[in-house]
Amino acid sequence: MTALKLTQGVLAHGVIAGAEWVSVPRERIRETLTELKSQGYESYVFMTCVDHLATPTVEKPPERLELVYQLRNMKTHRELRVRVFVPEDDPRAPSAHDIYAPANWDERETWDMFGIRFEGHPDLSRILMPDDWVGHPLRRDFPVGGEPVDFSEDHEVWRTAPPEA
């Protein structure tokens, strides 16, 4: 692993389907991203979250929620995935919006969809769902379907639909 010269704090690293990844503790996200950026990973591809609730895999992930940062070095064309595990009962992570500018909206989306609170984010509000939405839809325990359809002919019917709908 020649691309990776992180000084400290790497919990694990490896290669999956041809892609390199490292795993770092939650409190070291900002230091890791800053260090990687200065090592040439100046391009931020995306950040998202994976919910490992009740995963059937043999090797269990250490925590339920996993943040994934995909970074790219535009000179060597290498990519690196940074994994950070976030416990379910304390869904917080430091914000990286001032290290990588596009992280701003990705963090809002992750808050909206998974309910992870990014500390230090300038405007952590819902981005895709309505402002008054309850719950975080991309969590695995959020049910699919049964949404009342506003402004449809069935609007009144839906409003009186049974609670399990």
Place this chain on the structure above:
Amino acid sequence: MPDTMPEQTLAPGVTITRERELGGDILTVNFGPQHPSTHGVLRLIVDLDGEVIRRVKPVIGYLHTGIEKQMEALRWQQGVVVTDRHDYLSPPINNLAYALAVEQLMGVEAPARAQGLRVIMSELTRIASHLIWLGSTGIELGAMGIFMYCLRDREKILDLNEEISGFRMHTSYIRPGGVTADATPRFLEMLDAFVKEMPGNIQEYENLLTRNPIWIERTQAIGYLSAEDAIRLGATGPMIRGSGVPWDLRKDRPYCGFETYDWEVAVEDAGDCYARYLVRIKEMRESVKILRQALDRLPGGPVNVDDRKILPPPREELDTSMEALIHHFKLFTEGYSPPAGDVYVAVESGRGENGCYIVSDGTHKPRRVKFRAASFVNLQAVEHMALGHMVADMIAIIGTADTVLGDADR
């Protein structure tokens, strides 16, 4: 008459403060979400000092359809149909990102003819997407005629889609393991005719716009984005190439054999709206070049991997082979299960980096599918490009950013 008029609340979060209008205070106006020039349903909260833009806050989510959640409820091969629908101007390219990701996770590679057909479909889609962009941005900036020419030629691409896949827009043509159907001889004929006439048509668009004084006035030196800012803000596609960065995933992280074709990356240094227009025009020309080569050297052979665990057996085998019947039954009741793991594959769409990040937990349905949408990221750069410009230039800036809101909201 009171000195200050009361604040008028229009919608939650939007107020128009009309206090001391002549004194030049900041005026907050709401732009969209149903404005005809927002390419979908985009709302912008714009602070104006006179006519000069001081702040732009995009509000998105009006086209959110929960595509990533839907993908988790579908089997791996069913998900292809949903990928068509997020960036609705380039369905085959979305299919391609998903198909390549699933293939990479399972360690299979589509055969050579499928790769050629994928290149053809992805370049046709790129031209179609740029044509819609050119036509609609032309209308927004006052060039009415160009729309008719663009839609005339896009119609031919839709006919080609229909000929090869049966659908005009949401083709679901590219799937993990190959493509749904082989190209018909009629498709190849139609494609040949299209490739022959397209350079002349592109010249026609250029005659209408490239030296049109009104077009130049409205786009040149508008919405400047420097190369450093383009990289810092994560812009991709024509946005970053219009700023002089020759970054194109087809060259820099090649897939489907794009590295074997002879073509150039379209780059312009100016970084303004006009440069982004020139990049897209040049990209259409390069796509035609790729189409010509792909058509001339389209290899023979199968268009699907010969793996009964991923794709169903041919119909005639079902009558004679018990094993084929079992495979067919397993595939359509349970589907296939890629090994546990995650993979990210990015392809170049008309708008930029269109990526697909998939996580498998070893079951027949995805654990997580994330689409890295180019529009979502490029939209964040709009404020930086618009600051200090007149409010009328906002139209040119959103236009040449070429955001598709279905893509941004997913």
